[in-house]
Amino acid sequence: MDEIENKPFSTPALDSPDLREEIESLRHLLGSILILLVVVSGTLTIFLLREMKNTSAQLEAFRPGATNMIAVYQKQQAPAMDDFINKMKQYGQTHKDFDPILFKWGLKTTSPTLPGAPAASVPPPSNAVPKK
Amino acid sequence: MKNSPLTTILLVLLAISAVLSLVFCWNYIRKSRELRGLQFQVTQINQRSAAINSLMNDVVEYSKKSPNRDIDHLLESFGLTNRPPAK
Numbered sequence: 001m002d003e004i005e006n007k008p009f010s011t012p013a014l015d016s017p018d019l020r021e022e023i024e025s026l027r028h029l030l031g032s033i034l035i036l037l038v039v040v041s042g043t044l045t046i047f048l049l050r051e052m053k054n055t056s057a058q059l060e061a062f063r064p065g066a067t068n069m070i071a072v073y074q075k076q077q078a079p080a081m082d083d084f085i086n087k088m089k090q091y092g093q094t095h096k097d098f099d100p101i102l103f104k105w106g107l108k109t110t111s112p113t114l115p116g117a118p119a120a121s122v123p124p125p126s127n128a129v130p131k132k
Numbered sequence: 133m134k135n136s137p138l139t140t141i142l143l144v145l146l147a148i149s150a151v152l153s154l155v156f157c158w159n160y161i162r163k164s165r166e167l168r169g170l171q172f173q174v175t176q177i178n179q180r181s182a183a184i185n186s187l188m189n190d191v192v193e194y195s196k197k198s199p200n201r202d203i204d205h206l207l208e209s210f211g212l213t214n215r216p217p218a219k
Contacts, residue, residue, distance in 0.1 A: 027136065027139075031136075031138055031139060031142070034143065034146065035142060037142075037146055038145045038149060041146055041149040041150055041153065042145075044149075044153050045149050045152045045153045048153055048156035049152075049156050051156075051160050052156045052160040052163065055160055055164050055167060056159075058167055059163050059166060059167045059170075062167060062170060062171070063166075063170060066170040066171075066173070066174050067170075069177060070170075070173055070174070070177065073177045077177075080210075081180065081184050084184065084187075084188075084210055085187075087210075088187070088191065088206075091203065091206060094202075095200075097198055098203075101187070101191065101194055104190065105183070105190075
């Protein structure tokens with residue numbers, strides 16, 4: 001009875017060959033898993049590097065033209081377009097026969113005052129001029 | 133407990149790879165976002181230009197059907213005219 005109390009079952013001897021074998025086995029397993037993880041992680045890293053390089057090249061090719069285009073649009077085209085639209089709206093206020101065009105392009109939303117105006121049924125197109 | 137050198141090397145490699153993955157992923161997301169933003173703006177500009185061109189065509193057609201001085205003057209101020217070129 002004393003012998004059993006002094007040597008619990010859950011504490012095997014540290015120098016037991018079975019335990020050493022198990023530790024070696026676990027060490028091999030850990031090494032294998034680490035190698036696998038390094039391979040997977042390296043593959044992901046290389047993939048992300050290539051994607052980043054591709055996107056970077058696309059951006060460098062696209063950026064100068066796009067920046068120039070946006071600058072020209074903001075400085076010259078957009079004000080001219082807005083001016084044109086405003087002039088058309090002003091013209092439409094005094095010329096009711098112009099309403100169909102205004103309705104078509106979504107520049108006028110209220111119903112026409114002239115009875116039987118054909119444009120009232122024309123829906124605005126999906127690519128109507130975006131309003132600022 | 134003694135660590136084997138192979139395990140240490142593999143752990144270091146794994147850490148380096150993970151950090152590089154994060155850096156590349158962050159850069160990729162940043163550049164993709166910038167590229168998409170530029171593409172979106174260019175598409176918007178093109179669509180608006182096309183719509184304005186169509187509107188101008190409609191106005192020119194209108195001015196042909198209902199000629200009057202006001203619309204002619206308006207079109208001329210924007211460099212548009214429905215008159216045939218002088219011979």
